Amino acid sequence: MELKIVPGDSKYLTDCKEAYKNSELGEAYSPSDDALSFRLLEGMGKREIYVALDKSDRCIGYIWIALRGAFYHFPYCPGLAVRKEYRGRGVGTALLEHYEKAGFEYSDRIFILVSDFNLKARKLYERLGYKQVGLLPDFFKEGIAEHILMKKE
Numbered sequence: 001m002e003l004k005i006v007p008g009d010s011k012y013l014t015d016c017k018e019a020y021k022n023s024e025l026g027e028a029y030s031p032s033d034d035a036l037s038f039r040l041l042e043g044m045g046k047r048e049i050y051v052a053l054d055k056s057d058r059c060i061g062y063i064w065i066a067l068r069g070a071f072y073h074f075p076y077c078p079g080l081a082v083r084k085e086y087r088g089r090g091v092g093t094a095l096l097e098h099y100e101k102a103g104f105e106y107s108d109r110i111f112i113l114v115s116d117f118n119l120k121a122r123k124l125y126e127r128l129g130y131k132q133v134g135l136l137p138d139f140f141k142e143g144i145a146e147h148i149l150m151k152k153e
């Protein structure tokens with residue numbers, strides 16, 4: 001699919017929120033609309049969020065790249081989501097490639113968390129070479145464990 005990946009902007013906020021909310025992840029954590037807006041606008045304000053645009057400049061997903069987000073030392077991806085109707089067409093992989101390019105310019109290892117129930121996302125990360133290096137039980141929410149995944153250059 002033809003894509004452009006550009007810095008995020010508040011004009012894409014509604015699409016980014018929809019991508020997140022309309023997923024198992026959004027259902028499990030169900031942040032309020034205000035809380036989600038606040039968080040994504042923070043990432044956009046820091047210029048850490050990048051969005052994928054299709055050839056008509058529609059926003060179809062985003063990735064958040066915090067270069068020192070893991071332990072104030074290594075790159076971490078605090079958010080990745082693709083709008084439901086576009087999933088399974090390579091957009092997530094393209095956004096992760098963007099993360100890896102920026103991350104590996106900065107460090108020899110990069111991190112992401114994946115919730116224990118999010119098996120499809122986990123499979124995608126494993127296919128791309130991420131390996132589990134830790135587990136955070138009851139981390140963001142009681143009863144859900146976050147797997148710490150790391151990829152080395």
Ligand SMILES: CC(C)(COP(=O)(O)OP(=O)(O)OC[C@H]1O[C@@H](n2cnc3c(N)ncnc32)[C@H](O)[C@@H]1OP(=O)(O)O)[C@@H](O)C(=O)NCCC(=O)NCCS
Binds near residue numbers: 087
């Ligand atoms: C995870 C996610 C970003 C992947 O984006 P994507 O554009 O569907 O990814 P791609 O098309 O590049 O890759 C598809 C792969 O991801 C897997 N996948 C993960 N979630 C999927 C979904 N909901 N629908 C379709 N495929 C999904 C597929 O199994 C596929 O694997 P395969 O290529 O081995 O068959 C996307 O599914 C999504 O936004 N999910 C909801 C939010 C989320 O869970 N984010 C991850 C937070 S850790």
